[in-house]
Amino acid sequence: MSVEIAGLTRRFGAGRPALHGVELLVRGGEFVALLGPSGSGKTTLLRVLAGLDVPDAGQVRIDGRDVAGVPARARGIGFVFQSYALFRHMTVFENVAFGLRVRPRGARPREAEIAARVRRLLELVQVPELERRYPEQISGGQRQRVALARALAIEPRLLLLDEPFGALDAQVRKDLRIWLRGLHDRLGITTLFVTHDQDEAMAVADRIAILREGRVAQFDEPAALFDRPADAFVAGFLGEANRLPCRVAGGLAHFAPLPLAPVPAAVADGPALAFVRPAALVATPGGEGVVRGARHDGRVLHLSVQLGDTLLEATPAPGWEGPRRDDRCGLRIASALVFPADAAD
Numbered sequence: 001m002s003v004e005i006a007g008l009t010r011r012f013g014a015g016r017p018a019l020h021g022v023e024l025l026v027r028g029g030e031f032v033a034l035l036g037p038s039g040s041g042k043t044t045l046l047r048v049l050a051g052l053d054v055p056d057a058g059q060v061r062i063d064g065r066d067v068a069g070v071p072a073r074a075r076g077i078g079f080v081f082q083s084y085a086l087f088r089h090m091t092v093f094e095n096v097a098f099g100l101r102v103r104p105r106g107a108r109p110r111e112a113e114i115a116a117r118v119r120r121l122l123e124l125v126q127v128p129e130l131e132r133r134y135p136e137q138i139s140g141g142q143r144q145r146v147a148l149a150r151a152l153a154i155e156p157r158l159l160l161l162d163e164p165f166g167a168l169d170a171q172v173r174k175d176l177r178i179w180l181r182g183l184h185d186r187l188g189i190t191t192l193f194v195t196h197d198q199d200e201a202m203a204v205a206d207r208i209a210i211l212r213e214g215r216v217a218q219f220d221e222p223a224a225l226f227d228r229p230a231d232a233f234v235a236g237f238l239g240e241a242n243r244l245p246c247r248v249a250g251g252l253a254h255f256a257p258l259p260l261a262p263v264p265a266a267v268a269d270g271p272a273l274a275f276v277r278p279a280a281l282v283a284t285p286g287g288e289g290v291v292r293g294a295r296h297d298g299r300v301l302h303l304s305v306q307l308g309d310t311l312l313e314a315t316p317a318p319g320w321e322g323p324r325r326d327d328r329c330g331l332r333i334a335s336a337l338v339f340p341a342d343a344a345d
């Protein structure tokens, strides 16, 4: 089911709106992550989509239909919010059955059908043996699976997940996100997923919407966001990057007084800011830099290099075996993302 969001604005009192003209077009069956700094409006956006909050302006269309005035329960949306924990006084079974039991009489399935559907869902989320337990008797990861089963019980057309794995440790999170993506692919439900975790967003989403101060800064595939950020905010927000003030003249960014060769820059002449990923800052033996730290992450070696007063994250050139602390080195920029300084943060 597609989701079209146009000009969506939500204010809470005076000051900057929580949502400030959000535009987003999510295709049916897509898995979209919403990523952004704290307070950028991610949760507010999900709440408005779910019908739990009302926008001051703008439109939400689900499968082409304007949902303004449609109450949450009638929207056919499943959600897993951190704040919507499982009901503690209900068993796992009753938690999952809840969404079906509260339906109006005419739309409510018969008891045998509810039971069959709950068991199918518990199989689907791989916790069929837990149906008689209470939430406090199962693990955090199992609770999240049950919460998801509860959200899926109403056969939603759209699934909204707000940091569903937030409280879990790193390995469980990883396992669950892979599993969630597989589940999404099997069921084909359009999914919007809020996360703080860039790696998580990159790993699960078809496309990522980067939110900033209540607006969508960029909405694109993970690799495109990384390689072709729309602005300095996105370039600095996603992944690691060295930020190097520079001056652009005639299509080249110059880094004086730092001893770095100029690089091509497609921006107007004037002060600018270059973002250089550590992998694109190549260190070679001998030169004006000094290796201050070397760290292996199991795959590649990361160097901290002091150049003048600046500490930069770099990568040794192929063939430079085992650079050590206090070694001298030179640096070469293999590629940079350059933005005019006045537009940069």
Ligand SMILES: Nc1ncnc2c1ncn2[C@@H]1O[C@H](COP(=O)(O)OP(=O)(O)OP(=O)(O)O)[C@@H](O)[C@H]1O
Pocket: 012, 017, 018, 036, 037, 038, 039, 040, 041, 042, 043, 044, 045, 196
């Ligand atoms: N009920 C509310 N009353 C007043 N202000 C609110 C309310 N809900 C959200 N806000 C404000 O709206 C802005 C956006 O909040 P929101 O929770 O949507 O951000 P977020 O991106 O989800 O943040 P986080 O990553 O920290 O969860 C924040 O400045 C927040 O303080």
